[in-house]
Amino acid sequence: TRSTRPQRMLKAVQKNAIRGNPESVISAIDYFCKHSEWAMNVGDEKGCILDSVVTEVDPSTVLELGTYCGYSTVRIARLLSPGTKFITVEFNPASAEVARKIIAYAGLQDKVTLVEGASGDLIPQIKKLYGITTFDFIFLDHWKDRYLPDIKLFEEYGLLGKGSVLLADNVICPGTPEYLEYVRNSPRYESRYYPSHLEYTKVEDGLEKSLFLG
């Protein structure tokens, strides 16, 4: 049967990247998406903003919602200090399967715990299952209509501490209007918008960084 886009992306990584070299995996995926097939990775332009925020926060605990093929997972994991706890969540089993292979190809499998499931089911269990108290950094890149309900779950289950940073992808395209309205108007967050473009296109998009004030 016909291969899937994630499977073709994996093939491109195995062909064009150097095993154990995260930078080459990132470049191979960006090349594939620019010259072969568009795919919904955060991409190189927004990826550089992601890198700078991760570096600035230097988190001890990280959560990513929306692994997809592992592109942003590799971008984040390559910057983390040893001993950092990094959990990434993917809903689609086929994507998760490809992500595991891409993360392993980059040599970062020991830094990442990939969990399959839906955020709404998982968030209430994270403390119990993974022994996390609070997350220093959260990257939101899953269903756009889940950003708001899930940030409320983070608050409800005490998963945010004073200084926790949330970075949300796609706040313009496809767009997360209710989430933006919430973090920009809530006295509990300090938010800042990073203008950019939809991955591999000239379409306007951006990232919203929100600092939890406690």
Ligand SMILES: O=C(NCCCCc1cc2cnccc2s1)c1cc(-c2ccc(F)cc2)cc(O)c1O
């Ligand atoms: O949908 C997007 N990402 C989410 C995939 C949802 C899968 C998961 C749900 C879920 C639930 N719980 C836990 C984990 C997870 S993972 C997405 C879409 C576009 C896009 C697509 C077409 C287009 F014309 C313009 C933009 C661009 C992007 O950067 C995206 O991120």
Ligand SMILES: [Mg+2]
């Ligand atoms: Mg995205």
